[in-house]
Amino acid sequence: MIPNLNIVPFVSVDHMMKLVLTVGVERFLSELAGYVEEDFRRWEAFDKTPRVASHSAEGVIELMPTSDGRNYGFKYVNGHPKNTREGRQTVTAFGVLADVATGYPVLMSEMTILTALRTAATSAVAAKHLARPDSRRMAIIGNGAQSEFQALAFKALLGVTELRLHDIDPDATEKCARNLGGLGFAITACRSAQEAVEGADVITTVTADKQCATILTDNMAGAGVHINAVGGDCPGKTELHRDILLRSDIFVEYTPQTRVEGEIQQLAPDHPVTELWRVMTGAAPGRRDARQITLFDSVGFATEDFSALRYVRDRLAGTRLYQELDMLADPDEPRDLFGMLLRAAALGAVPA
Ligand code: NAD
Numbered sequence: 001m002i003p004n005l006n007i008v009p010f011v012s013v014d015h016m017m018k019l020v021l022t023v024g025v026e027r028f029l030s031e032l033a034g035y036v037e038e039d040f041r042r043w044e045a046f047d048k049t050p051r052v053a054s055h056s057a058e059g060v061i062e063l064m065p066t067s068d069g070r071n072y073g074f075k076y077v078n079g080h081p082k083n084t085r086e087g088r089q090t091v092t093a094f095g096v097l098a099d100v101a102t103g104y105p106v107l108m109s110e111m112t113i114l115t116a117l118r119t120a121a122t123s124a125v126a127a128k129h130l131a132r133p134d135s136r137r138m139a140i141i142g143n144g145a146q147s148e149f150q151a152l153a154f155k156a157l158l159g160v161t162e163l164r165l166h167d168i169d170p171d172a173t174e175k176c177a178r179n180l181g182g183l184g185f186a187i188t189a190c191r192s193a194q195e196a197v198e199g200a201d202v203i204t205t206v207t208a209d210k211q212c213a214t215i216l217t218d219n220m221a222g223a224g225v226h227i228n229a230v231g232g233d234c235p236g237k238t239e240l241h242r243d244i245l246l247r248s249d250i251f252v253e254y255t256p257q258t259r260v261e262g263e264i265q266q267l268a269p270d271h272p273v274t275e276l277w278r279v280m281t282g283a284a285p286g287r288r289d290a291r292q293i294t295l296f297d298s299v300g301f302a303t304e305d306f307s308a309l310r311y312v313r314d315r316l317a318g319t320r321l322y323q324e325l326d327m328l329a330d331p332d333e334p335r336d337l338f339g340m341l342l343r344a345a346a347l348g349a350v351p352a
Contacts (some may be wrong), residue, residue: 006330009322011109011312019312019321020113026156029149033121033157035307040125043277045069046303050257053234058082059210060234066302073306075111079234090208091115092152097309099271106191107313108325111305116146118308120153121254123228123298128157129279129286130251130294131226135201136161140242141193141215142207142231143167143176150204151180158202163187166196167207194220205239206230212266213320218243223291232258232263233299242266248293251276251286253301262297272298273336 011019020028039046046236052066059080066073077093084090093111098104127135138160140147144167154160163185167173175187180187190196197203197220205215208231221227221244240263250273252258257266264273276296277283287294316322331340 002222006104006326007330008105008108008325009313009316010325011107011316011322013110013113015321016110016113016312016324019315019319020117023315024320025152029117029121029124029153030156032117032308032311033125033153034119035311036122036304037125037280038301039068039307039310040277040280041301042068043275043281046306048096048254048302049235050254050260051302055235064300064302064305066306067100068306069127070100071106071306071310072100073302073309075115075302075305076113077111077300081210084144084208093144094307095305097306097313104328107309107316108285108327109309109312111308114308114312115300115305116149119146119298119306120149120299121157122300122304123150123204123230123296124153124157125280126251126276126296127154127226127228129276131158131202132224132287132290135159135226137164137200138162138202138204139164139190139193139196140176140204140206141166141196141201141277142205143169143172144206144208146206146230147172147176147204148179150206151176151185151226151295154202154204155184155340160202161185164190164196164198164200166190166193187237197221197225200225202226202228204228204230205232207239210234210237212236212238214241215239216244217241218247220244220344221247223293226287226295227293227295228298229263229295230298232297235260236263237261238263239264240266244293245271245295248275248295248297249288250298251279252295253299253304258297258299258302261299263295264297266335332338 075095097107279286
């Protein structure tokens with residue numbers, strides 16, 4: 001993309017927004033979902049490790065690395081539910097894609113917007129394999145930063161056109177309904193989660209609270225529903241009543257990470273779950289019948305960020321939607337790093 005290998009393209013928030021708007025949000029989500037699924041299908045090519053998490057009383061900061069042997073990627077991401085009360089995002093992120101052969105970074109990007117897009121694309125890819133194919137009505141419980149992206153991904157990939165929204169903060173629901181107005185949805189704002197799930201084919205839970213919450217009680221998950229559980233993604237942070245888990249067929253990204261972070265932290269460590277890649281490659285069944293309850297216990301895995309960075313790198317080609325970062329030292333003689341410093345001094349590089 002950029003001939004000078006010592007210049008790293010950097011996609012700022014502003015450039016990411018322009019890229020998404022140029023491509024179109026739904027098309028971006030569909031294309032990104034293609035990359036996510038492609039990488040799940042070649043699961044065994046990836047170097048996999050649970051993310052490295054640093055927990056505090058207020059939240060978590062995590063590093064999410066992976067490699068397919070050609071490229072290496074990682075994301076820095078936080079999760080701080082209290083942040084919104086102080087006017088900040090719950091989740092912010094940035095990431096790097098690198099060339100394994102040289103170890104040089106080939107892309108650096110904001111990933112706050114990209115995480116919302118990749119999380120939604122992954123949820124919709126999972127639902128494509130797990131929800132009933134005639135699913136049109138989705139309940140979204142938790143109407144914060146992720147919610148509109150979830151709605152649009154399910155519209156783009158599954159044809160969801162009816163939304164039932166609920167949040168403990170009615171302003172969040174009002175914001176979500178307003179943002180999605182005119183985008184082809186019939187939207188109902190609901191006073192309770194119970195009301196929101198009425199007649200829903202898909203239930204998305206995407207709340208933020210640093211505790212084991214019960215957003216869905218057992219009676220709220222009817223036969224045939226697909227549950228897209230996105231908000232429970234840390235030890236001690238879950239959204240579903242345990243009894244729902246016991247009635248569901250559970251699908252996960254990477255089992256060792258989800259056992260610690262997902263809804264299944266409430267279950268015995270040997271409770272059976274199916275990894276999504278096995279469904280996508282045909283190694284395991286997804287939905288078997290119309291009455292089964294399927295649950296995608298989403299926590300977010302490093303390959304999804306890798307796919308997102310790969311997609312952005314490919315999509316940037318031919319655009320100017322990046323800045324060139326001078327972040328790799330490049331002396332004429334590679335071992336003369338100090339000499340480069342001396343030459344800069346001789347050329348008057350020292351600020352007055
Ligand atoms: P956000 O803070 O912007 O929105 C969360 C919303 O949940 C808020 O509007 C809040 O009022 C609402 N809420 C809290 N408790 C509720 C309850 N009991 N019932 C109904 N609504 C409730 O956060 P966000 O950026 O939208 O993220 C939402 C969650 O998704 C977070 O927990 C985050 O960690 C998680 N997340 C998961 C993934 C993944 O890959 N699985 C990726 C990104 C974010």
